[in-house]
Amino acid sequence: MTTEIKENERKLTIARAMAEALAQEMRIDPRVFVMGEDIGALGGVYGNTRGLIDEFGAERVRDTPISETAFVGAAVGAAQDGMRPVVELMFVDFFGVCFDAIYNLMAKNTYFSNGSFRVPMVLMTSTGGGYSDGGQHSQCLYGTFAHLPGMKVVAPSNAYDAKGLMTTALRDDNPVVYMYHKGLQGMGWLGTERGATVHVPSDPYEVEIGKAAIAREGSDLTIVSIGIGVHHALRAAAQLETEGVSAEVVDLRSLVPLDRDAIRASVAKTGRLIVVDEDYRSFGMSGEIIATVAEHDPAMLKAAPIRVAFPDVPIPFARVMERHCLPDADKIVAAWRTIQPGARS
Amino acid sequence: MTKQATTAQKLWMYEKMVTSRRFEEAIARIYLEGKQPVFNMANGPIPGEMHLSDGQEPCAVGVCVHLTAGDIVTATHRPHHQAIAKNVDLKRMAAEIFGKSTGLSGGRGGHMHLFDPAVNFACSGIVGQGLGPAVGAALSRKMQGKPGVAVAYIGEGAVNQGAFHEALNLASVWTLPVVFVIEDNAWGISVSKAASTAVPHNHVRADAYAMPGHRVENNDTLAIFAAAGEAIERARSGGGPSLIEIETSRLAGHFMGDAEAYRPEGEKDGLVAKDPIPAFRRHLLESEGVDEQDLVLIEDRARDAVDEAIAFARQSPDPDPADALSGMFVETAGKGADA
Numbered sequence: 315m316t317t318e319i320k321e322n323e324r325k326l327t328i329a330r331a332m333a334e335a336l337a338q339e340m341r342i343d344p345r346v347f348v349m350g351e352d353i354g355a356l357g358g359v360y361g362n363t364r365g366l367i368d369e370f371g372a373e374r375v376r377d378t379p380i381s382e383t384a385f386v387g388a389a390v391g392a393a394q395d396g397m398r399p400v401v402e403l404m405f406v407d408f409f410g411v412c413f414d415a416i417y418n419l420m421a422k423n424t425y426f427s428n429g430s431f432r433v434p435m436v437l438m439t440s441t442g443g444g445y446s447d448g449g450q451h452s453q454c455l456y457g458t459f460a461h462l463p464g465m466k467v468v469a470p471s472n473a474y475d476a477k478g479l480m481t482t483a484l485r486d487d488n489p490v491v492y493m494y495h496k497g498l499q500g501m502g503w504l505g506t507e508r509g510a511t512v513h514v515p516s517d518p519y520e521v522e523i524g525k526a527a528i529a530r531e532g533s534d535l536t537i538v539s540i541g542i543g544v545h546h547a548l549r550a551a552a553q554l555e556t557e558g559v560s561a562e563v564v565d566l567r568s569l570v571p572l573d574r575d576a577i578r579a580s581v582a583k584t585g586r587l588i589v590v591d592e593d594y595r596s597f598g599m600s601g602e603i604i605a606t607v608a609e610h611d612p613a614m615l616k617a618a619p620i621r622v623a624f625p626d627v628p629i630p631f632a633r634v635m636e637r638h639c640l641p642d643a644d645k646i647v648a649a650w651r652t653i654q655p656g657a658r659s
Numbered sequence: 660m661t662k663q664a665t666t667a668q669k670l671w672m673y674e675k676m677v678t679s680r681r682f683e684e685a686i687a688r689i690y691l692e693g694k695q696p697v698f699n700m701a702n703g704p705i706p707g708e709m710h711l712s713d714g715q716e717p718c719a720v721g722v723c724v725h726l727t728a729g730d731i732v733t734a735t736h737r738p739h740h741q742a743i744a745k746n747v748d749l750k751r752m753a754a755e756i757f758g759k760s761t762g763l764s765g766g767r768g769g770h771m772h773l774f775d776p777a778v779n780f781a782c783s784g785i786v787g788q789g790l791g792p793a794v795g796a797a798l799s800r801k802m803q804g805k806p807g808v809a810v811a812y813i814g815e816g817a818v819n820q821g822a823f824h825e826a827l828n829l830a831s832v833w834t835l836p837v838v839f840v841i842e843d844n845a846w847g848i849s850v851s852k853a854a855s856t857a858v859p860h861n862h863v864r865a866d867a868y869a870m871p872g873h874r875v876e877n878n879d880t881l882a883i884f885a886a887a888g889e890a891i892e893r894a895r896s897g898g899g900p901s902l903i904e905i906e907t908s909r910l911a912g913h914f915m916g917d918a919e920a921y922r923p924e925g926e927k928d929g930l931v932a933k934d935p936i937p938a939f940r941r942h943l944l945e946s947e948g949v950d951e952q953d954l955v956l957i958e959d960r961a962r963d964a965v966d967e968a969i970a971f972a973r974q975s976p977d978p979d980p981a982d983a984l985s986g987m988f989v990e991t992a993g994k995g996a997d998a
Contacts (some may be wrong), residue, residue: 349800373802379832382823387791388798391809394781395731395799411821413789419783427774428764429989431781463987487991 326514327500331473332438335480336363336400338518340370349376349385350402360440360499360601382412386437390419393435398484398576403439406493407450409458420489420545421464434487436480441469442495442542442592444640445504449628452636456540456591457598459491460569466523467569469493471544472512473500475567478521480512486523495541495592509545524571528580532562535650536580538603539590540566543641546622547590550646559650569599574606578614581607585616588649590641595623620649664724664884666947670957672720672880673739673943676936678738678961679719682749683711686739686756688914698916704973705757707769710741714910717935718842719744721794721883722810722903725891731796733789734782735842741812742782747775747974753968759975766978779807784954786847787817790826790839790860797835798869808836808894815904816847818861827868827902836894838887839902844909849921865902873903878935881942885984908933 326334340346347370348363354377357364367375378385382403389399403409409416416437423431436500443452460467466488470476474495483490498510503591529544530551537547544565551561562580581587587607589600607614622641630636664672686709693703700707712719715737723732723744734741742752748763755762756770763773771784779796783789793811799805817823818841830837841861845852858864865872871893873886883905890901908930912919919927943949 379825379828381825381829384791384794384821384829387788387822387826388795388829391731391733391792391797392799392802393793393795394792395779395796397799397802399795414785414788414822416787419788419792423781425986426764426768426772427776427781429768430764430776430985431774432989435811466988485991487989488988 322513324513324516325511326473326477328470328473328476329499329501331477331514332362332480332494333364333366334514335477335484335518336539337366337369339393339481340366340374340483341486341618343484343542345398346400347374347376347397348400348402349378349389350376351380351404353402360496361501362438362494362496362499363402366381368574369458378407382408383415386412387415387419389435389437390415390423390433393433393489394431397479397547398434398485400436400438403437403518405451406439406441406455407453409439409455417462421462424488425464432487433489436483436492438492438494439610440446440496440614441493442497443636444497446631446636448631452629453640454493454541454593454624456493456569456593457602459493460599464489465570466490468523468567469495469541469569470567471498471529471541471565472510473499473514475521475527477514478519479523479567480517482520482523483589485520490523493541496643497542507542507545509548521567524568526576527563527565528574528576529563530561532560532584532591534559534584535561535588535653536564536584537561537588537590537646538564538566538577538580539545540569540599541592543590543592546641546646550650551644553643554649554650572602572606577603577606581614585614586653587615587619588646588653589619589623590620590646591621591623592625592641593624595621602643620653622646622649660823662885662888664881666949668724669882669943669947670953672724672884672951673939673954674859674961675720675723675744676716676939677958678749678964679743680713680936681965682739682743682968683713685965687711687911689969701917703980708728709770709915710737710913711911712737712917714908714930714934715844716740716841717878717880717883717939718780718812718840718905718907721880722838722840722887722891724884725888726808726810728778729807731779731807732781732812733791733793734780734812735781735789735814736784736786737814738771738773738782740774742780744774745780746778747773747780748777749964749968750971751775753972754975755921757972758977759972760978761971761975765982784827787820787822788814789813790817790822793837794826794830794835796840797830797837798833801833801835806895807822808891810838810840812842813839814839814847815843815845815852815861816855817841818855818864819855827864827870827900829867830900831870834899836897837900838894839900840887840891841902841904842907843904844907846909846913860904862902862904870899871901873901875903875905878905878933880935880939910934
């Protein structure tokens with residue numbers, strides 16, 4: 315007896331969803347190829363290129379030397395010459411050795427050339443801590459990339475968005491930085507956020523870059539986040555619901571472009587705002603979200619907005635110290651208590 | 660194996676060298692407008708930094724004479740001679756240097772950011788930056804099975820950048836059609852090659868990446884022609900990358916306004932005495948048997964082309980200031996394989 319998985323029950327991890335989007339696009343578009351460290355036989359340290367080398371061979375699934383400056387720069391050159399490269403930067407923390415190729419070439423050549431050179435490439439890179447990997451293998455750096463003009467920046471919170479955003483990124487004529495959180499990949503050895511593994515349609519589909527999703531509707535409080543922060547927010551919202559508080563969770567999905575309308579629409583409804591960001595607190599995403607509301611209409615806010623973000627220190631190794639710094643559901647609930655001092659504790 | 664340059668190729672190289680020199684002379688003259696008696700880089704019809712290529716013309720023509728429009732060049736922050744030798748549109752290039760709306764990029768780039776897709780030319784402002792993109796363009800051609808060689812120009816200072824070593828290794832590991840050309844003018848702004856570089860000659864570094872290394876001395880146009888011909892032929896035939904180091908001379912300062920106090924006494928005079936353009940002119944007259952009159956015609960044509968380009972740039976309108984806010988992203992042309 316065979317058990318067929320019904321189409322609407324097929325669940326994938328983010329890693330599988332990314333690999334599926336890559337494979338489906340590589341089948342129809344010979345310009346798409348992948349390069350990076352350990353993406354061939356190993357299938358990517360986080361599994362997002364698993365199986366690709368078997369189907370497409372080492373010509374289109376290229377293991378590179380540990381030379382990020384050269385291979386990110388090469389991706390820019392290949393993209394400008396008509397290919398659609400995907401490069402993997404194994405940890406976003408490694409951007410320091412190749413940022414010139416990223417922000418001075420990949421991000422600027424379209425503008426510098428007034429659009430006569432196009433740079434259709436995807437830079438996919440892992441983010442996030444929570445597993446004691448120390449401060450050079452645990453950062454998010456969302457704000458760093460989103461701050462510098464010329465790159466679209468996406469970060470999926472679940473496998474459905476992961477596949478759709480990847481497909482859209484591969485078809486975009488502009489450079490897209492695709493930031494996936496290690497804690498969402500569905501790799502057992504990294505811990506697994508179960509909420510990220512969701513139904514993913516088999517056929518290719520696109521998720522629009524620059525369009526936020528309402529992950530949960532609510533009327534008393536808006537919690538805005540991205541990536542793993544969405545799951546913290548959903549857990550906090552579930553807890554608040556038991557206290558009679560209705561929290562709305564906005565999953566940004568993209569930082570560039572930023573869906574400012576979705577943020578404002580939600581805060582216009584709830585009047586209260588918490589931003590959850592695993593990236594450093596200052597000069598980053600959390601401040602930008604609050605400014606998006608405050609610049610538009612501060613009267614929308616019934617209370618001062620609050621940031622639940624990583625404090626402005628390098629990410630510490632010791633488990634208790636890292637957990638002290640990382641956002642989680644309890645910290646979000648605690649933030650709500652400061653907004654509503656009368657709330658039940 | 661080494662092919663001799665034909666007379667036609669020599670005359671082409673001469674015309675491009677003269678065009679480039681006339682162009683730099685015009686730029687130098689106009690650059691100083693509005694900057695005297697007090698030098699302020701922000702003033703005048705051409706603001707900003709200006710890196711002129713006087714003296715380095717042989718490096719451009721001796722290589723680019725072997726290239727077609729389809730071949731790729733990534734040039735440096737000192738790019739005018741390379742652009743001219745690659746047949747970049749001179750009028751739109753001049754207009755870009757003036758920051759005009761008719762420029763190659765409508766004024767968004769300036770003299771260190773010249774892009775001409777018609778001849779696959781790009782340059783950039785940071786030392787060693789074009790190496791990765793050249794390797795990638797070569798990879799693109801190889802993967803697509805399309806003809807084409809990528810030439811990455813760098814200065815001798817760039818060989819001490821990590822990008823140099825990464826790019827040469829990658830090009831060699833993947834057997835890509837790239838030629839790396841070092842214009843060795845002996846100075847990284849004010850720091851001499853001797854003070855910055857552990858080996859006297861950088862072409863030996865090719866050994867580390869299992870590719871041929873050529874060294875051309877004395878800014879010799881025909882020797883560059885020969886070395887580049889061999890390297891480009893090797894790249895075209897699938898043989899992989901090569902490295903060429905050219906001993907050249909920077910007759911101008913690093914940038915306009917550079918007093919060059921770091922140069923030893925008399926060095927500049929010695930370089931001017933060895934100016935490669937008069938030397939090549941003598942070669943054409945004495946060894947190639949070209950008529951003086953033919954050279955004068957070429958020189959007139961070069962001057963006219965420069966005059967026309969400069970006039971075009973001067974007369975062109977400034978960009979609409981608010982245009983600065985557009986053009987961050989392009990509209991995506993199509994979907995998937997249909998694009």
